[in-house]
Amino acid sequence: MKEIMAFIRLNMVNPTKHALAKVGYPSFTCSKAVGRGKRPLAAEAIQVIMENAGSVPADEIGEHLSEGIRLVPRRSFSLIVDDEQVALAVKTIIQVNQTGTPGDGRLFVMPVAEGYNIRTGERQVKELDR
Template identity: 45%
Template sequence: MKEIIAIIRPNKMTQTKDVLNALGFPAMTAQRVMGRGKQKAIIGEVSFDIQNETLLKEEGTMRYIPKRLISLIVPDEDVSLIVEAIMRVNQTGQNGDGKLFVCPIDEAVRVRTNERGTKALV
């Protein structure tokens, strides 16, 4: 099993969720996060007026950019399929498209039934 962690643009969340659902992977954890890449800011990335000093660095730039973090656990044989699907939906060729991380998972346990391994995923 592997954990796929995807950091994506907020406006790509619905489309990403729909594609994963269509591929048979509806289960995920998603959260709103703030961060930035090496570019430090993306002009036009947010469509609201920012007044929070933790977000503003100086005129025209931001310390952090709103993103979405998705985490899902998949069987080893499905990793390539899921990574490619997430990339296909989120790749614009512009700074800020996001990052994907694939991490090993040693064990999964469904609390309710004590099912283990891939049985705990479905």
């Protein structure tokens, strides 16, 4: 089994939920997240941060810089699917969220070694024994 984790724009939560449910994945976790992508910082921002031991100074310059490197609100989707279902789930998430502009999001696929039902203690996934 695999975990698919996707970081998407706030306004894409409902379309993503509906698209996943439509193709057979109604179960997922969605949570608030903040972060930033790979867009480079301005050279002067990097210089000031380096001069302050890697942190943004607490003055007017720091306030200005924090706007340039602010963390952007996102939503994090996480779902667990069988190995054979990964391609469909990934394709669905990408189709719904892809606009072709920077900031569309990021998606990761990770192996799941084990899973347990907390209520019953039943083991649900054991990929490593396969």
